Every structure is written in C-alpha cells, then in structure tokens.
Amino acid sequence: MSKISKVCLFLLCLLPLVGVAKPQVVNVSRSDYQTRLHGFWLGQNIANWTGLITEMDKVGTAKTMPFYTDEDWGTKDLKAMWGEYVPHASVIDFYFEKPNQPWGSDDDTDIEYIYLHLHDKHQTSLLTATQIRAGWLEHIYPEDSAPLFKKFPDSTAQKENFLWESNQRAHDLMIQGMLPPLTSEPKNNSKYMMIDAQLTTEIFGLFAPIRSDIALNIANLPISVSAKDEAQWIANFYVVMHSLVLKADKNLSIQDRVEWLAKQARRQLPKNSYPAKMYDFVWQSYQNNPDKNDWEKTRDAVYQRYQIKQADGYKYKDPFEAGINFAASLVSLFYGQGDIKRTIQIGTLSGWDSDNPTATWGGLLGFMLGYQGVLDTFGKSEMADGYWIHRTRRNFPDRTPNLAGEDTLTNMAKRGVEIVDKVVVEQMQGKLDIKNDQWIIPLP
Structure with a gap:
C-alpha cells in the first residue's frame, strides 16, 4: 500500500470519531405564526389610520411649523400641507374601525395585499417580474381612468x-410595457428615492421567518419596482427586521428585542451611506438623552441635521422621501421602546409622512404581540376584522359576500401561512410538518 493510500485510510478511520456536523434547524409553530400574522394586519391598520390623521400636517416649513409634540395628543387635528382635513377623524388620537365595519385599504396595506x-x-x-407587472396592471387603476373619489369632506370629487x-411613475412605465427592476432605474424613474417601497414590502420579511437572506431575495423584485440605492436599502432594513422577529431571544424584553432587531438590520446598510449614518445619529441621540420621554429632542435634531443642514450626504427635497422618513421612523421606534401604543403615538406626532412609519411599526409590533396581544394592549375584547380592498384597488374576488368589504384579516393571515409553507420548502429547503403543526427551518 502506498504512503498516500495509508494516509487516506487513516483519515477515513477518524471520521466516526470526528463526526459530521448536523445542520442547525429551528422549529416554528404554524398556528402561532398565523395569530402573529393576524396581529400584524390588525396593528398595521390601527397604526395606518391613526397616522393618517396627521399625515403631512407638519413637514418642517414655515407654514407648518412648529412640529407636533406630546401636548398635541388628544387635540384637534390641523390641516395637511395641501390645506385639507382628513375625513375619518377630527382629533389626534388612536383610530379604531367599528367592529361591524371593514378596515379601508390604503397605500400602506393595499399593495402588500396585492x-x-x-x-x-x-x-x-x-414572484417574477412579469407576474408583478400583470398584477399591478390588473389591480391598480390607471391615473386617467380611476373612479371619482371625494378624499375629504370639503373636496371636489x-x-x-x-x-x-x-x-x-413605476405604474406608468408598466403600462408602457416596462418590467421591474427597470421601473426604478433613475433614468426611467426620477422618484426612485421616495418612501414608496417601504410601505409595500415589509410583508416579505414575514414570508421568510428567521431567514433574512431568503426574505431579501423574495423581496428584491417587489422593492425594485419603485426603489433604487438608498431607498432600496432602507426598504431592505424593514424587511430584515420583520424576518428576524422569531430569531430574537425570547427571554429579552420586547424593548431589547426591538433594539436587537434594529441592530441586525443596521448591518446590511452600506457603511458610508446616509441611511447608515442616519441610523447611527438617531441611535446616539436616543442613547445620550437622559429623558426617554423627550423624543421631540431627537426629532428636532433630525429636522436640523437632515432637512436644514442636509448632513451625511443626504440632500432633502421632498417630505415624501425615504430618507427623512427613515430617520423619523427610528425616533418612534427607539423612544417607543417596544410599546405599540407609545410607538404609534410618537410616530403620529413626529411629522412628515407620518402614516407610513406608524403603519410599519404597528405591523411589526402587532406581529410580535400576536392578535390577542394587540387586543389586550388596547383594552379591546374585539376589533373590526373585515378588509375593504376595493376602496383603493380593483378586480379582487369577494371572499366575504355576506359581510362588508371583500376579505378579513383572519383570512389574510391564513393565506399568509400557506405562502410561508411554500417559501420554507422551495426557498429554504426546509420541511413542512403538518402533523406537528410546524415548519422545520434550516439555518444558513
């Protein structure tokens, strides 16, 4: 036997002693996940419709100054920058739809529904680019043939x-035949830096529990419908946070879990990008503030640093931009300290496009609490469960013909679990164990 053969035989004999490392897996309860998705949809709707009360009321201009503070909670709502009130509430407070009425769809929930x-x-x-384009064209009205709508009581229809x-802009390009990601290329879409992708793609994080790598992959094309560069990275940040919820240490407080999630998501922001620097600035401002109720101090610092001084490479132009709203959303996240009520409250008062960060965190915290946890936190025995997608979109089946609206949050959560079934098996190469009500998810 040659010397090489003897060495190979020796190594083969060692294998039983060394052993082969088994891949790590995590077992996740499907039924528990469904109640969490139910909480996600409920928390998102509460936060969306609460934040809409102050949407664009305060955007840091001479006409809209000063910003709202805690003192304004419970007071009369002011007109938005376009000079009109919202139709659904006259006071700045939590908004709850009546139990026998459906939650109305809005841009913070309706494209996620699509x-x-x-x-x-x-x-x-x-999803493929062709499927996304076809879905947008089927379910979203073209601007020139949309139905008449009276947005505010004193508006003209x-x-x-x-x-x-x-x-x-992306929808216009799709009508012309263009597919994502070309619809977000700056040469085609001058609005690529706006907030749009944030409010349409958080759900992809929940379609890929624990595996943020898979979540980013399945979210990539949907995000690229309308976002590029910094706006895309910011949307990725939210996707990662949603994906990793069940990976956070359950023994930690919800505040510590939220901060852990944010730190994990921060890692994927390019080092010298303005979103990374915004995160670090807001986090340091929060950490250095001895009064954790004085969130206004950090919000005002964000206004000075990014809207006025345009620091860290950020060039403010528009209150709808991903950048300024990312910084504002972090203020409500950190100072909210994992309390869904306080987080929504701060987000609603923070300014700019205030319904979008509130909807994002309302959904995330609703998922962390689960459906019953959301009810308990708001002191409710029941809440509206219907969903009226045809308020803003079209051509969906009426899944609840005997009820107002076309769907329910309960049904939406159930279908979400069925999508996760496919993601676990097809994208993660994990296992669906129906008998034991669980997914077996391999870690990378």
Whole structure:
C-alpha cells in the first residue's frame, strides 16, 4: 500500500470519531405564526389610520411649523400641507374601525395585499417580474381612468388611483410595457428615492421567518419596482427586521428585542451611506438623552441635521422621501421602546409622512404581540376584522359576500401561512410538518 493510500485510510478511520456536523434547524409553530400574522394586519391598520390623521400636517416649513409634540395628543387635528382635513377623524388620537365595519385599504396595506394575492394566485414562493407587472396592471387603476373619489369632506370629487410619487411613475412605465427592476432605474424613474417601497414590502420579511437572506431575495423584485440605492436599502432594513422577529431571544424584553432587531438590520446598510449614518445619529441621540420621554429632542435634531443642514450626504427635497422618513421612523421606534401604543403615538406626532412609519411599526409590533396581544394592549375584547380592498384597488374576488368589504384579516393571515409553507420548502429547503403543526427551518 502506498504512503498516500495509508494516509487516506487513516483519515477515513477518524471520521466516526470526528463526526459530521448536523445542520442547525429551528422549529416554528404554524398556528402561532398565523395569530402573529393576524396581529400584524390588525396593528398595521390601527397604526395606518391613526397616522393618517396627521399625515403631512407638519413637514418642517414655515407654514407648518412648529412640529407636533406630546401636548398635541388628544387635540384637534390641523390641516395637511395641501390645506385639507382628513375625513375619518377630527382629533389626534388612536383610530379604531367599528367592529361591524371593514378596515379601508390604503397605500400602506393595499399593495402588500396585492402581493399576498399574487403569491396565492400563482401558488409560488417567488414572484417574477412579469407576474408583478400583470398584477399591478390588473389591480391598480390607471391615473386617467380611476373612479371619482371625494378624499375629504370639503373636496371636489376627482379621479383617484391612490398611487403617489415613485409607485405612480413605476405604474406608468408598466403600462408602457416596462418590467421591474427597470421601473426604478433613475433614468426611467426620477422618484426612485421616495418612501414608496417601504410601505409595500415589509410583508416579505414575514414570508421568510428567521431567514433574512431568503426574505431579501423574495423581496428584491417587489422593492425594485419603485426603489433604487438608498431607498432600496432602507426598504431592505424593514424587511430584515420583520424576518428576524422569531430569531430574537425570547427571554429579552420586547424593548431589547426591538433594539436587537434594529441592530441586525443596521448591518446590511452600506457603511458610508446616509441611511447608515442616519441610523447611527438617531441611535446616539436616543442613547445620550437622559429623558426617554423627550423624543421631540431627537426629532428636532433630525429636522436640523437632515432637512436644514442636509448632513451625511443626504440632500432633502421632498417630505415624501425615504430618507427623512427613515430617520423619523427610528425616533418612534427607539423612544417607543417596544410599546405599540407609545410607538404609534410618537410616530403620529413626529411629522412628515407620518402614516407610513406608524403603519410599519404597528405591523411589526402587532406581529410580535400576536392578535390577542394587540387586543389586550388596547383594552379591546374585539376589533373590526373585515378588509375593504376595493376602496383603493380593483378586480379582487369577494371572499366575504355576506359581510362588508371583500376579505378579513383572519383570512389574510391564513393565506399568509400557506405562502410561508411554500417559501420554507422551495426557498429554504426546509420541511413542512403538518402533523406537528410546524415548519422545520434550516439555518444558513
């Protein structure tokens, strides 16, 4: 036997002693996840409709100054920058839809609903550019043929397709035949830096529990519909936070888990980008502030640093931008300290596009609490469960013909679990164990 053969034989004999490392897996309860998704949809709707009360009331201009503070909670709402009040509330306070009425769709929930529907319709774990474009064209009204809608009590009815900024431009490009990600390329879409992708893609983090790598992959094209560069990285930040919720140490307080999630998501922001520097600035301002109720101090510092001084490479132009709203959202996240009520309250009062950060954190914290946890936190025995997608979108099946609206949050959570089934098996190469009500998710 040659010397090489003897060495190989010796190594083979060692294998039983060394052993082969088994891949690490995590078991996740499907039924528990469904109640969490129910909490996500409920928390997001509460936060969305609460934040809408102050949307664009305060955007840091001479006309809209000073900003809101805690003293304004419970007081009369002011007109938005376009000079009108919202129709659903006159006081700045938590908004709850009546139990027998559906939650109305809005841009913070309706395109996520479209993606939920498309995954279900195509029975796929990964949407293609063609499927996304076809879904947008089928379910979103063109701007010139949208139905008449009276947005405010004192408004004149006008055509409204409930798309704004980058999403509107992307939709126009899709009508012309363009596919994502070309719809977010700066040469095609000058609005690529707006907030739009944040409010349409957080749900992809929940479609890929624990595996943020998979979440970013399945979210990539949907984010690229309307976001590029910094706006894309900011949307990724939110996707990662949602994906990693169940990976956070359950023994930690919810505040510590939220901060851990934020730190993990911070890692994927390019080192010298302005979103990374915004995160670090807001975090340090929060850490250095001895009065954790004085969130206004950090919000005002954000205004001075980024809207006025345009620091860290950020060039402020528009209150709808991803950048300024990312910084504002972090103020409510950190000072909210994991309390869904306080987080929504601060987000609603923070300024700029205030319904979007509130909806994002309302959904995240609603998922962390689960449906019953959201009810308990707000002291409710029940809340509205219906969902009226045709308020803003079109051509969906009426899944609840005997109820107002076309769907329920309960049904939406159930379909979400079925999508996760496919993601776990097809994208993660994990296992669906129906008998034991669980997913077996391999870690990378």
